[in-house]
Amino acid sequence: MISQACLHDALSYGKCFTGLGQPADYIPELARVNKHQLGVCIVNLDQEILKEGDYDRPFTIQSISKLVSLILALHDRGGEYLFQDKVGVEPTGDPFNSIIKLETKTRPFNPFINAGAITVASCIDGKDTEERFERFLTYIRHLCNNDAICLNENVYLSEKSTGDRNRALAYYLKASGILEGDVEECLDFYFRMCSVDVTALDIANLSAVLANHGTNPFTGENLIEPSCAKALRALMLTCGMYDGSGRFAMKVGFPAKSGVGGGIAAVVVDRMGIGVYGPALDEKGNSIGGIKILEYLADKLDCSLF
Ligand code: GLN
Numbered sequence: 001m002i003s004q005a006c007l008h009d010a011l012s013y014g015k016c017f018t019g020l021g022q023p024a025d026y027i028p029e030l031a032r033v034n035k036h037q038l039g040v041c042i043v044n045l046d047q048e049i050l051k052e053g054d055y056d057r058p059f060t061i062q063s064i065s066k067l068v069s070l071i072l073a074l075h076d077r078g079g080e081y082l083f084q085d086k087v088g089v090e091p092t093g094d095p096f097n098s099i100i101k102l103e104t105k106t107r108p109f110n111p112f113i114n115a116g117a118i119t120v121a122s123c124i125d126g127k128d129t130e131e132r133f134e135r136f137l138t139y140i141r142h143l144c145n146n147d148a149i150c151l152n153e154n155v156y157l158s159e160k161s162t163g164d165r166n167r168a169l170a171y172y173l174k175a176s177g178i179l180e181g182d183v184e185e186c187l188d189f190y191f192r193m194c195s196v197d198v199t200a201l202d203i204a205n206l207s208a209v210l211a212n213h214g215t216n217p218f219t220g221e222n223l224i225e226p227s228c229a230k231a232l233r234a235l236m237l238t239c240g241m242y243d244g245s246g247r248f249a250m251k252v253g254f255p256a257k258s259g260v261g262g263g264i265a266a267v268v269v270d271r272m273g274i275g276v277y278g279p280a281l282d283e284k285g286n287s288i289g290g291i292k293i294l295e296y297l298a299d300k301l302d303c304s305l306f
Helices: 004-015 062-077 079-086 114-121 129-143 153-162 164-175 183-194 200-211 226-239 242-251 288-300
Strands: 039-044 049-053 256-258 263-268 272-277
Touching: 004 039, 004 049, 004 288, 039 200, 039 288, 049 200, 062 079, 062 114, 062 129, 062 183, 062 200, 062 226, 062 256, 062 263, 079 114, 114 164, 114 183, 129 183, 129 200, 153 183, 164 183, 200 226, 200 263, 200 272, 226 242, 226 256, 242 288, 263 288, 272 288
Parallel strands: none
Antiparallel strands: 039 049, 039 272, 256 263, 263 272
16 A cells, blocks of 8 residues: 655655656647656546646546557557557667658557557448547546546647648558548547647556556446457556566566656556656656656556566
């Protein structure tokens, strides 16, 4: 069991490192933030919630949304098809937006790099982007226990107008026969799902569902198939922090998924979900203060899988 004082100390420790990183600026709107913000929230499976710092400050979910879109695509297409024909389940060792392996491999290495996530986004059912995004919003609101979650219009427009690298990935995937449907519609959905505002509390709730094998610990409602939750945790452990996943496994040792908005969703299976937020990023695009908080907690709570 974790005490409030321990969480407070974890936050203070994390704060020592925020000066060493920078907010993402390739999406211009993300650069307009105080990089010293830092917050953490823990949702224990016995329904206790602990929070510290900027735990209720909104930030865009960015790549953490790739968890949610993957669950929807797995539901719509099934794991056999998705992981066989569309996207692999192996780490790349390359940056999240890398293009280099697309020419030599038939499909993206995993669903969490941008190429993989854009492919997964093209496999979500819906008659148009509007309908797909409505499905995404409804589902994420359930997973995060928060009906108020919605799009951050400014970040969405900022990413859409500067997202040429993702556009390049998507068109290449279309030319290779991997991406389904209309490229611009797929990208529009992808930019929207990345631009949804959440808080550390929201992503701690989402993580708690994954820690609880897919069942909401408060309502008892099953939101994710247990086998799907297990697959997600495995992918988070091996690929969730991009080319920083190996070091993160050594230093922290439980599944996590980061986003360039500064969030990290982390899962201590059968115990708790953790959400952290700190927009100062390291060179891999992961929250620098957020990782330090998780290192501190993993040590104090003795919850590394290894
Ligand atoms: N929306 C971001 C992008 O596509 C997501 C990347 C991330 O969070 N690592 O570049």
